[in-house]
Amino acid sequence: MKIAIDVSQIVYGTGVSVYTRKLVENLLAIDKEDEFILFGGSLRRFQELKAFGAKVFPIPPKVGDFIWNRLHILPIEYLVGKIDIFHSSDWTQPPSKSFKVTTVHDLAPLKFPKSVHPEIVAVHKRRLKWVKKEIDRVIAPSTQTKKDLIDYGVSEDRIRVIYEASVNPPADLKRVEEVKKKYQVGQVKYLLSVGITPTKNTERIIKAFDLAGGGEKLKLVLVGRPVNVKIKERRGVRLLGAVSDNELAALYTGAEALVYPSLYEGFGIPVLDAFACGCPVVTSNFSSMPEVAGGAAVLVDPYSVSSIAEGIKKALGSRKGLIEKGLRRVKDFSWEKTAKETLKVYSEQH
Known part of the structure; x- marks a missing residue:
């Protein structure tokens, strides 16, 4: 299978960045049969994306939001070619003819709108509309996030809970x-x-x-x-x-x-x-x-x-x-386990 993953978020130093990096590293380590296409959109941080092995397109976040969340045009295949599975990031939701997977890490911007910039709230609202309408499988990191997604209108039968893991080993x-x-x-x-x-x-x-x-x-x-x-x-x-x-x-x-x-x-x-x-x-x-x-x-x-x-x-x-x-x-958590369970979600395409 050809699996395209949007890794744009790895450059921002957030929890989503950690998740994206660790997930991809472990997917590549354990899955030697499928072809992974890593890509990201950026103007200023393209070197970091290239160093991660990603194709980089000159599409900054605001432009991506306008094209894919507002207008919802330009299928992702136009950039990465024909694919079987598309795993989107938490910022934009491009259209695609493939089996569409996304990870929703939380709904904090919607549940606590005063804690973030109004434009961030607006972006997440626009994206969630397409997640509800088009996404085949939604990965949530906890049953709490699963409940939140259901409350916001995502069908329960499309949600899969996959835990994340620790990042920092102890220091001497x-x-x-x-x-x-x-x-x-x-x-x-x-x-x-x-x-x-x-x-x-x-x-x-x-x-x-x-x-x-x-x-x-x-x-x-x-x-x-x-x-x-x-x-x-x-x-x-x-x-x-x-x-x-x-x-x-x-x-x-x-x-x-x-x-x-x-x-x-x-x-x-x-x-x-x-x-x-x-x-x-x-x-x-x-x-x-x-x-x-x-x-x-x-x-x-x-x-x-x-x-x-x-x-x-x-x-x-x-x-x-x-x-x-x-x-x-x-010890109950590992990024390898996260990756293996994500591959199971990808296999639901069949």
Whole structure:
């Protein structure tokens, strides 16, 4: 079979980027019979796409949205030739005569429209219209996302749940100390929070940190660039900005716990990354988080500062047991398994 995959998203450094890269790498490693055609649209980031082995077309995101989501013209075969299967990205939905597969990672822009730019909301609405109308199989990373898709009108019989996996292996102690020194974290114990957005619940995390006794003997380290949230550094709170995957692994490994009471996740890779690095996790008691955590994390009410604070205290008091549970839980997931289950979806063409 000829399988075309839109890999445009690998250049953006997001969870979708991680998924796309890991899925394709594992598909190519285990499937030697089918022909894979990787392609992407970009004007400024074409070198990164080429380095990944993709054909690059001079189609920036806005143009792709206009052609494929608004007008819905120019079948993808016009660019890649005749194919049997087309796996589209999460941004555009070109028409195609092939068996059409897409992955919907979450519906955050539609469920929390005030947390992102209005144009992003509009793009996802336009694309979802064609997903509902034309896509043969929709891959969701959790049963929570499957439920959301059904709520938004996607037929249940077309949805397949395929879990994702962790990305960051644990760092050695030398690397942990190097990264702590680089970012001036110091030798004080710290909690880690990944992502600074309204849905990542950063403001409540800071309040819960204070309530749990954070300060001189326990810091809060925030990773990521603030998006629609105004956060300032103060005593006990360090704002690191964006860090590399390697540095993030070191921060997980050195942390007392990951505090991740997100208001919504399609999956929640940071939970598994923390588990893999031997880092206890405090996360939300709804959305996809309990499904991913599988009883290996401290679950809290993300809308309650006191609940988050109590969760932090509980995690700090039972680190050994939580670390052991997390290391066992993360073994249930692998990108190889993700790829194999995706190939099963492709085989439903017959």
